[in-house]
Amino acid sequence: MPGSRLDAIDRKILAELQADGRMTNVELARRVGISAPPCLRRVRTLEEAGFIRGYHADINTRELGFEVQVFAMVGLQSQAEADLSRFEARCRAWPLVRECQMLNGEVDFILKCVAPDLSSFQSFLTEELTAAENVASVKTSLVIRCAKDEPGVPFEVLEARLSKSA
Template sequence: MRRVRVLEEQGYIQGYHADVDSRALGFEVQVFVMVGLQSQAETDLSTFEGRCRQWPLVRECHMLNGEVDFILKCVAPDLSTFQSFLTGDLLTAPNVASVKTSLVIRGAKDEPGVPFDVLEERLSRSA
């Protein structure tokens, strides 16, 4: 408990979240979406990130280096809802050049946070 309080006081803990069973709540579809943009100017990247924050189905948005500019994690109640988002919002968004989707069949691991034991082990070796 003391460790948690110290992490809170130092600003490392940014919030608390419930571990929700999305499928039990009716969100049957999870999709990873790789997005390529026409322009990677900072204003265009920021504009796309802002748009992602406005789309409820987009649960995570990460800018990448390499062939793909962004990877999005999307959750939807069904394929039809995701397809409506894809064709009505994402594909028609300004500056979007390419979109590739991968439907999640099953998850093998979903571990939030960071592995504290790895950090503690590394710190104990350097001490």
């Protein structure tokens, strides 16, 4: 199991940073129960190893005027690796697409999109997404409200799993 190669302090560091990536190293060290210099070394090691990919602000999209959030389920004509890669590259270039996940099953990709208004999204949908090379079908669902939006992983589940296997 990938998380098991981390010790309890590393997992605590990740859990704390996941909850609040802006805290100082001194505060982080206090919360995980070690001094500041080894805490900073551990954080840098976790960054270099790829456990920490970056630090981001949790932006309120609606307060910024992005009133519309849509999930788009995309089916492609071809699932050859080159075609999948080309579609993923297109998704990375579209500003309205905030997440792109490849799935198995009936749908090839699910895209999380934001837009200032419905007409902006509809323009993107008709002029960009459905017109893109290799796109066979697109089904969309407009988000009415969000009941939960938690970043990262549930560390308490990992801890419980690790304590069972110990």
